[in-house]
Amino acid sequence: MTVIPNDIDNLNQLNRISPLFDIQLTSYGGRACFSTQDIPKGTEVLLTSEPIGSVILYEFRKEVCSSCLKYVYGEVCKIKADEPKVANVDEENQTNSKKKGNKKKFQGAGLWFCSEECKVQYQSKPSCNQLIETFETLLTYYQTKVKSPEVEDDDSEFKPIITKEYIDSFWEEVNQWDITASKTKHSKLVAQQLPKINSDEYTTVRFVTSVLHNLHHTHSETSVAYYHSLQSNEEDKIRAFPTLLLSQTLVYKFLRICLPEHLQPLLSTDHFRELCGREYGNSFGIWQQTSTNTEAGSIENENKEFLGYSLYPEASYFNHSCGPNLRKIRVRDRMQFETIKDISKGEQMCIDYFHILDEPRDERQKILKKNWFFDCGCDRCENEKI
Numbered sequence: 001m002t003v004i005p006n007d008i009d010n011l012n013q014l015n016r017i018s019p020l021f022d023i024q025l026t027s028y029g030g031r032a033c034f035s036t037q038d039i040p041k042g043t044e045v046l047l048t049s050e051p052i053g054s055v056i057l058y059e060f061r062k063e064v065c066s067s068c069l070k071y072v073y074g075e076v077c078k079i080k081a082d083e084p085k086v087a088n089v090d091e092e093n094q095t096n097s098k099k100k101g102n103k104k105k106f107q108g109a110g111l112w113f114c115s116e117e118c119k120v121q122y123q124s125k126p127s128c129n130q131l132i133e134t135f136e137t138l139l140t141y142y143q144t145k146v147k148s149p150e151v152e153d154d155d156s157e158f159k160p161i162i163t164k165e166y167i168d169s170f171w172e173e174v175n176q177w178d179i180t181a182s183k184t185k186h187s188k189l190v191a192q193q194l195p196k197i198n199s200d201e202y203t204t205v206r207f208v209t210s211v212l213h214n215l216h217h218t219h220s221e222t223s224v225a226y227y228h229s230l231q232s233n234e235e236d237k238i239r240a241f242p243t244l245l246l247s248q249t250l251v252y253k254f255l256r257i258c259l260p261e262h263l264q265p266l267l268s269t270d271h272f273r274e275l276c277g278r279e280y281g282n283s284f285g286i287w288q289q290t291s292t293n294t295e296a297g298s299i300e301n302e303n304k305e306f307l308g309y310s311l312y313p314e315a316s317y318f319n320h321s322c323g324p325n326l327r328k329i330r331v332r333d334r335m336q337f338e339t340i341k342d343i344s345k346g347e348q349m350c351i352d353y354f355h356i357l358d359e360p361r362d363e364r365q366k367i368l369k370k371n372w373f374f375d376c377g378c379d380r381c382e383n384e385k386i
């Protein structure tokens, strides 16, 4: 069951996301955004800050610009990240690499850009050097431990009944592993315990790392507080994809062994579980945009490839409606929300999660339940109830 937070009072203590709306409880449960005044059609109600976490899928890493997220089918980005000038690798990792004499040539940290301007813009972000060094370290470890497709886990027999207790017991074993790992030398952990991971797991490694880095370095206290209040879908997600449980524990162990010292305190099994549970229901897909980018951004009217995903806590309190009054537009790596109807004071402000507005009610309900784990309680679904 999804745990729906009911912390309106705490949220309302925070700086408002926008003067145009606040967060209140809905009649069908959970929180949502409600307008604080009449808002005419065509008004921008939110332009997010940079995502608190973001990742490009491994298969698209060379084709999607890490800065503006531009993707053109068949085109490879030609520019890699520059090696940070000030070395900042955590000491033990550095010592291990040096001892073994295997300090590799800088590979670009798996970050690719469509232009010099995009690279400069990305690399001028606060603490970006540390993030690049961390990504480079993770990439290097991943390359030594990549799980080849022929040894993928056989999950055909893995059909447990997923309950909260089952998930907790799985993670209890990881807590025990963590205690032992904390007493083991890093070099021994790398040699004996570093799990092999596949490209999807590596994608999760990168996403989690970006969140931990931004929590530590870049985002405001308010943004962090909104992040910590996001709803988690852990149980529903694991029930829908049981093999994720094992997969997540591998990702966790990989991170525990490979993350630099300064991010380690943010990595606990509790936080990791919450983060993975929040990511599923709250992040926004990075979709290929087929319309031309304009200064105002590009409207996501023709989605093609799924390239990755980003998490913007301040935009994650918009609920879905089958008759939305907002549209979302990606502007580089930010999301903009704009009214597509006049909105009256006190009305709920909603987006379309899944491009299903042309489907009949039953079909829409089925799709939302299967993919987002909720029974849609929007006005249109209520009105179309037989």
Ligand SMILES: C[S@@+](CC[C@H](N)C(=O)[O-])C[C@H]1O[C@@H](n2cnc3c(N)ncnc32)[C@H](O)[C@@H]1O
Binding pocket: 002, 004, 005, 028, 030, 031, 032, 230, 231, 281, 282, 316, 317, 318, 319, 320, 321, 372, 373, 374, 375, 376, 377, 378
């Ligand atoms: C991105 S969050 C939106 C904010 C969320 N309501 C909260 O309180 O954190 C998505 C979740 O909101 C709920 N939700 C969104 N739209 C809904 C709708 N039309 N009907 C019922 N629940 C909805 C579902 O639980 C969904 O997983």
